[in-house]
Amino acid sequence: MSDIYDLVILGGGPAGLAAGIYGARSRLKTAILQKGKPGGQAATTSDLENYPGFSRGTTGPELMGHMAKHAESFGAEIIQEEVVDLELNGDIKTLKGRSGKEYRAKTVILAPGAEPRTLDIKGEKAFRGKGVSYCATCDADFFEELDVVVVGNGDAAVEEAMYLTKFAETVTIIVIHDEGILDCNKASAELAFANPKIKWVWNSVLHEIKGDGLVESVLIKNIKTGEISEMQTNGVFFFVGTVPKTEILKGKVELNEQGYIITNDVMETSVPGVYAAGDARVKYLRQVITAASDGAIAAVAAEKYLAEEEGFKERVLNVKEPLMVAFWAPQNEDSIGAVSTLEKIASNKEGKVKLVKIDTYRNQRVAQRYDVKIIPSVLFFQNGQLLDRISGVFNEIDIIEKIANVFSET
Amino acid sequence: MIEVNKDNFEQEVLKADGLVVVDFWSEKCEPCKALMPSVHELAEKNAGRAKFCSLNIAGNKRLAISQKVLGLPTIAFYKNGEKVAELTKDFTIEDVEAKLNDLA
Numbered sequence: 001m002s003d004i005y006d007l008v009i010l011g012g013g014p015a016g017l018a019a020g021i022y023g024a025r026s027r028l029k030t031a032i033l034q035k036g037k038p039g040g041q042a043a044t045t046s047d048l049e050n051y052p053g054f055s056r057g058t059t060g061p062e063l064m065g066h067m068a069k070h071a072e073s074f075g076a077e078i079i080q081e082e083v084v085d086l087e088l089n090g091d092i093k094t095l096k097g098r099s100g101k102e103y104r105a106k107t108v109i110l111a112p113g114a115e116p117r118t119l120d121i122k123g124e125k126a127f128r129g130k131g132v133s134y135c136a137t138c139d140a141d142f143f144e145e146l147d148v149v150v151v152g153n154g155d156a157a158v159e160e161a162m163y164l165t166k167f168a169e170t171v172t173i174i175v176i177h178d179e180g181i182l183d184c185n186k187a188s189a190e191l192a193f194a195n196p197k198i199k200w201v202w203n204s205v206l207h208e209i210k211g212d213g214l215v216e217s218v219l220i221k222n223i224k225t226g227e228i229s230e231m232q233t234n235g236v237f238f239f240v241g242t243v244p245k246t247e248i249l250k251g252k253v254e255l256n257e258q259g260y261i262i263t264n265d266v267m268e269t270s271v272p273g274v275y276a277a278g279d280a281r282v283k284y285l286r287q288v289i290t291a292a293s294d295g296a297i298a299a300v301a302a303e304k305y306l307a308e309e310e311g312f313k314e315r316v317l318n319v320k321e322p323l324m325v326a327f328w329a330p331q332n333e334d335s336i337g338a339v340s341t342l343e344k345i346a347s348n349k350e351g352k353v354k355l356v357k358i359d360t361y362r363n364q365r366v367a368q369r370y371d372v373k374i375i376p377s378v379l380f381f382q383n384g385q386l387l388d389r390i391s392g393v394f395n396e397i398d399i400i401e402k403i404a405n406v407f408s409e410t
Numbered sequence: 411m412i413e414v415n416k417d418n419f420e421q422e423v424l425k426a427d428g429l430v431v432v433d434f435w436s437e438k439c440e441p442c443k444a445l446m447p448s449v450h451e452l453a454e455k456n457a458g459r460a461k462f463c464s465l466n467i468a469g470n471k472r473l474a475i476s477q478k479v480l481g482l483p484t485i486a487f488y489k490n491g492e493k494v495a496e497l498t499k500d501f502t503i504e505d506v507e508a509k510l511n512d513l514a
Contacts, residue, residue, distance in 0.1 A: 036444025043440045061440055082502075098504070129481030129498030138439040138482045141467055142475065213478045235480070 004104045005029050007302050008095055009295075010083050011111035012068065013040020014288045015278025018295030019109045019302075020071035020078070026303045031103060032071065033095065035082040039064030040113045041242070041279070042288050045156075046137045046163050051288050060137075063288070079103075088252050088271045091309075106309075107273045107302040110249065110261060111295065114242035114279040114286070119151070123209030124238070131215025131235045136160040139235070140167040148235035149174060149218055151206050157239035158184040158192050164237065165197040172199045172233070174206055174220060209236055244280040256282055267298035272365075273309075275302055305365070312366050315356050317384040322353045322407040324399070325379040327372045329360045334393050338376035341396055345403075353403055380406045411453050414463040416473045422463060423488050429460040429514055430488040431506075434479050436467045442483040448503040449485070452510070459514040487513055 007023040009016045012034030023030040037043065045060035054063060068078060081097040088108060095103045116134035118124060124132055133139040140163065148168045150161045153175045164171045173192075175182065179202040182189045192198050207219040207228055215235060221228045246259045254262045254270035260283075261276040263269055269276050277294035279286045316325055326342050328335035339357060346355040360367045360375055370379060374391045380402065381387065388406045390398060414422050414432065423430050433449050435442035453462035467474045467482070477486065477493065485506055487495040495509055 037440060039440060046438070128500075129484055129496075130478065131480045133481050135439075135441070135482075138436075138441060139480070141436055141438065142471055142480050144471065214475070214480050 004092060004106065005031050006105070006306055007031075007107050007109065007299065008033065008093070008103050008105035009109045009111055010086075010095065011040065011113055011278065011280075012038035012078060013111060013113045013278055013291060014042055014064065014067060015113070015291035015295040015298075016040075016109070016111035017064070017067040017071050018292035019111060019277055019299040020076035020295075021067070021074060022296045022299035023109075023302065024071060024074035024076035026299070028299075028303060028306070030076040031105075032076055032078045033081045033083055033097065033103065034078060036080070038068040038078055040291075041115075042291075044135050044137050045160075047159060048288065060288075067292075083248065085248065086252060088274050091273075093273065106306055107275070109267075109295070109298045109302060110253065110269065110274065110276040110280065111278040111291075111298075112245040112249070112280045114244050116238060117241045117243050119206070119238065119240060121206055121208060123211070123215075124236075127209050127211060127215050127236070130213065131211065131233075132209060133235060133237050134239070136163050136237060139237075140164055143168040143235050145169050146234035147172070147232070148237060149206070149231070149233045150237045150239065152239035152241075153177065154183045154239065154241065155185055155188060158182060158188045160237065160239055161198060162188070162192060162195060165195055168197070168235075170197055170199055172201060172231070174201045174204050176203070176205055176223065178203060206236070242279065242286070246280050265297075266301040267294055268301060273302070273305055308363050308365055312358075312363070316381055319354075319381070320383050322403070323356055323381040324353060324403075325356045325358060325381055327358050327360045327367055327375060327377045327379070329375050331361075332375045335376035338378075338394065341394075342378065342399065345396065345399055349403075353407060378402075382407060411450060412461065412463045414465050416470050419465070419470075419473055422461070424491040426461060426488070427490055429510075431460050431462050431510065432477075432486045432488065433462070433464045434467055434474055434482055434484040434486065435464065436482055439482040445483055445503065449506065452503060452507060456510060456514070460510060489513065 006028035007030045009019050009032045012032045016032050020030055020032045042060045043064045048058050048060050049056055083095050084098050085096040087094040093105050093108045144167045147170045150173045161171050161173050203224045204220050204222050207221040210217045217230050217232050219228050219230055244259045256262055261281050263276045263281055267275040275298035277298040278291040324342055326339055328339050342355050377391045379389045484498040486493055497505055
C-alpha cells in the first residue's frame, strides 16, 4: 500500500504549492503533479507587488521558486507530469499521467489553474509567436525599440503594459471604455496614466491583425462611431482575462457553465475526498494570495477527511466484534451522561461488546452518512454492518435489551 | 546542444547539411525553461538524426526576427539551411518529437 499517496495535487501553481506545504507538513504522503516547471501563471508575471511580506523587488518566478522549495522541504514530491485522465470516485483515486504512469491517492486537490483567454480576432491565431503574445515576460525582449499594442484594461493588462514599457518604444492600450475608465486597480491606473511611453485608444476594440509573416499593423474599431482605423505596430499583447484549464475534469467534478470548479468554503468539490483550489475554482478574486489561501484550506480539509474516514474505518468498519458506536458532543450534557452509562455497560460486558465514542462535531461527515440527527445516538455495529440504533436519550435497560436482541451471541 | 548566436548561426544552421533543430529561448521565458530539460533529453536520444542547437535571444534579437521568430518558446526545423517547420507557443515535447520523426 506504500505506493498510495495520502494526497495528490494536480497543478504546481501557488494553490498547488501551498496545498503541498500544508499537506506535507501534516505528514501526509504528498505529491504535486505539474506539467512543466512549478509556478503556474505567477511564474510568467515579472512584477508582483501585492503579495504580503514581499514588497517591490520580488518577481513571480522568484516567489514561485521559493514556494516550490518550501513544499519540498516538508517532503512534498514535485513530479513533472501532465495529467491526462482521472478516476475520482471511490476511496482510492487514480490520476493517469502522459508518461503512462498512474498515481493513486486517498485524497486529491485539483489546482489546474487558468490560461489567457483568446478573442478569435482575425489574425490572432495566425500571428501567435509572430508578434501576437499572451506572455509579456516571454516576449518583451523582442520588442526593444519597437511599438506594441495591448488589448485589455484589467489589472493584468495595465500592469503588463507597464512592464512592456521597459522594452518597447511605445505601448498603446486599446480600451473598450470611455476615456479615463479602466477596470484595473487605482494604483496601477495612476502609474500607467503618468507613464509617457503609454498611449491610449478609448472606446475601441481590436478588429484585425495584419502582416506578412510577422505582425505589421492592426485595425482598430471605434465602438461609438463604428470607424475602423489602421495603426502600424510590431506586436499585440492580449490580456483579456483567463479561462480555467478544466477540460479533463468535465464529467468528473461539478463545473459551472464557464468551466470553473464549484466548491464550498472548505474547497470540497462534488466528489468526496476531492478538493479544488486556485484560479480554476468559482471565486471572487483570482490572485496569488487567494490561490495560496485556497491551497491551505483544501489541504487541511483533505487531512481532516482522511483522519475521519480512516479513523472510522479502523475503529468501526474493520472490527468484527459487537460495537456500540456512541455519537456525542462535548457541549451536549445529555450525551455526556449517555456516554458514562454506555461505558458502565461495556465494562460489565467484559469486552464482549465494545464502545466507540464519536465526537459528532469532529466527525460531521460520518454523522451525516449514518443520518445521525439527534445527540446522543447509539448505533450498533457488527462486522462493519449497522444493525440497529437508538436515537435520543435512553436508560441502561434500553441498551441492555437492545444488545440482547441485536447481538444474539452475547 | 550547440549554442548558436549571431556569429555562428549561418555556419551552424544555414550552411549545414541535413536536419537542424533550433530551440529559441530566453532567461525570462519560464515556459522555455520548463521545456528545456526534455528538449536536451530528446537531443541526446536523437544525436545521429539531427543537429540540435539552442539560441538565447538575448543579444540575438535581430537574428531571431530575421528568422521570423517573434515569440517564445519556439522550436524551428531547418533542412539544408531552409526553414521547413516551426512550433511556437502552445506545443509539447511530444509535438517536437513527432515533427522530428516526420522530418528526419
